[in-house]
Amino acid sequence: MLRGRWLLPAASLALGAGLGAALTARRRGGGGRAAEGLLGRLPVVPALAAAGPPALPGSGRAELTKYGLPGLAQLRSRESYVLCYDPRNRSALWVIEQLNRETLSGASDRAGCDFQEDDSVHEYHRATNADYRGSGFDRGHLAAAANHKWSQKAMRDTFYLSNIAPQDPHLNQNAWNNLEKYSRSLARNNKNVYVCTGPLFLPRMEADGKMYVKYQVIGKNNVAVPTHFFKVLILEKESGEIELRSYVMPNSPVDEKIPLERFLVPIESIERASGLLFVPNILKRTSNLKAITAGSKR
Numbered sequence: 001m002l003r004g005r006w007l008l009p010a011a012s013l014a015l016g017a018g019l020g021a022a023l024t025a026r027r028r029g030g031g032g033r034a035a036e037g038l039l040g041r042l043p044v045v046p047a048l049a050a051a052g053p054p055a056l057p058g059s060g061r062a063e064l065t066k067y068g069l070p071g072l073a074q075l076r077s078r079e080s081y082v083l084c085y086d087p088r089n090r091s092a093l094w095v096i097e098q099l100n101r102e103t104l105s106g107a108s109d110r111a112g113c114d115f116q117e118d119d120s121v122h123e124y125h126r127a128t129n130a131d132y133r134g135s136g137f138d139r140g141h142l143a144a145a146a147n148h149k150w151s152q153k154a155m156r157d158t159f160y161l162s163n164i165a166p167q168d169p170h171l172n173q174n175a176w177n178n179l180e181k182y183s184r185s186l187a188r189n190n191k192n193v194y195v196c197t198g199p200l201f202l203p204r205m206e207a208d209g210k211m212y213v214k215y216q217v218i219g220k221n222n223v224a225v226p227t228h229f230f231k232v233l234i235l236e237k238e239s240g241e242i243e244l245r246s247y248v249m250p251n252s253p254v255d256e257k258i259p260l261e262r263f264l265v266p267i268e269s270i271e272r273a274s275g276l277l278f279v280p281n282i283l284k285r286t287s288n289l290k291a292i293t294a295g296s297k298r
Contacts, residue, residue, distance in 0.1 A: 074086075074087065074121070076118070076162060078160075079148075079151060079153050079154040079157050080097060080143060080147070080148040080151070080154035080155070080157050080158060081095050081096060081097040081157070081158070081163065082095070082096050082097075083095040083096070083142070083143070083162060083163060085118075085125075085162050087121070087122070087124075088125070088224075089199070090125060090126065090131075090221055090222070090223040090224060091127065091142075091164065091165045091199060091223065091224065091226075092142055092162055092165070092198060092199075093198055093199075093274075093276075094142075094196055094197065094198035094276060095142040095196070095197050095198065096194060096195065096196045096197075097143045097147060097194070097195050098192055098193075099147055099183065099184060099186075099187035099192070099193045099194075099195060100187055100190075100191065100192045101187065103147065103149070103150045103187070104147065104149060104184055105149060105150060106150040107149070108148065108150070108151060108152045108154070109152070110145050110146070110155065112152060112155075112156070113155055113156045113158075113159045115129055115139055115159050115161060115164065116129075116160060116161065117129070117160075117161055118160040118161055118162035120162075126161070126162075126221065127162075127164070127219070127221055127223045128161070128219065128221060129161070130219060130220070131218055131219020131220065131221050132166065132219065132223075133219075135166065135218040135219065136169075137166035137167060137168065137169070137218060137225060138166070138167045138169045138173070139164045139166075139167075140164060140165050140166065140167025140229075141158055141164060142163050142164070142197045142198065143158050143163050143195075143197065144158065144180045144183075145158045145159065146180065146184065147180070147183070147184060147195070165199050165226055165229070166216075166218055166223060166225040166226070166251075167226075167229070167251060168252050168253060170252075170253035170254070171249065171250075171251060171252065171253060171254050174254065174256035175249060175254035175256045175258065175260075175263075176249060176254075178260065179231060179249070179260055179263070182260055183231070186233065190235045190236060190238070191236040191237060191238050192235075192236040193234065193235050194233070194234040194236075195231065195232070195233055195234075196231070196232040196234075197229065197230065197231045197232075198229070198230055198276075199224075199226030199228070199229055199230075200227060200228040200230055200248065200273050200274060201213050201224070201227055202227045204227070215227055225251065226251050227250065228248050228249060228250050229251060230246065230247065230248050230270045230273075230274065231246070231247045232244070232245070232246045232247075232267065232270065233245040233246070233247075234278075234282065240286075241288050241289075241290060242282060242286050242288055242289045242290070243291075243292060244278075244279075244282070244289060244290065244291045244292065245264065245291075245292045246264065246265055246266070246269075246270050246278075246291075247260070247263045247265065248263060248270065249263050261294055262294065264292065264293050264294040265293070266291075266293055267291060
């Protein structure tokens with residue numbers, strides 16, 4: 001799986017357990033209020049406000065932003081998820097969603113949804129359906145459509161191409177699909193499950209003994225094809241305990257018979273590889289945290 005020449009930074013994750021308050025549940029209600037509540041609880045640190053340029057310290061700094069800043073973190077808050085968009089790679093850096101018994105129930109129909117460009121993304125940095133046509137890759141959901149049967153609009157929002165990444169068809173339809181199903185099964189048996197999903201571009205040792213980050217791009221907009229995908233599950237248990245499970249799969253055919261446990265990795269390895277941070281923000285809300293890794297007793 002992750003052995004061989006692909007290098008995922010690995011380190012053991014040791015987290016102390018103690019008494020702590022569990023995460024408070026997101027208020028359900030209107031789409032806007034729900035999204036704002038989720039946005040306020042993101043377990044990902046690099047989330048600069050996208051509304052305007054940050055205040056810069058020191059006299060005369062305002063002059064530097066006279067003509068604006070060329071880029072800031074691009075957050076999108078939708079009915080079913082929040083994402084941080086990566087304009088260079090034409091996909092999301094990460095997408096986070098909240099799953100529970102309510103979000104998984106409903107009459108929403110995938111047949112009523114179509115993949116569509118995200119008009120909120122500048123046309124220079126936007127993926128199109130034409131980019132995927134004939135590429136050999138599936139339009140792989142980061143926030144899965146089946147996670148949001150509670151609302152037809154919520155399900156339709158998952159079909160924006162900003163929530164999509166080029167994914168190996170065999171992976172998308174088998175092992176990755178199994179991981180999505182497993183995430184939903186956990187949501188049925190826990191208070192809440194927060195799911196953060198995103199692409200990885202991992203270095204690989206070539207024949208000359210040097211490390212390179214190489215990946216394919218597709219379409220006229222050069223949509224980046226990830227080498228791997230991660231999925232981090234933050235489980236809120238009825239007891240108040242928070243459980244963390246983190247997975248990485250290569251963007252290539254994976255035997256669906258391989259147990260999902262084989263793809264568990266220490267959360268620190270994902271943090272190092274992605275440039276994101278999960279644990280510090282979780283620990284701001286609770287110290288009652290348990291990390292599940294391969295071989296852990298459930």
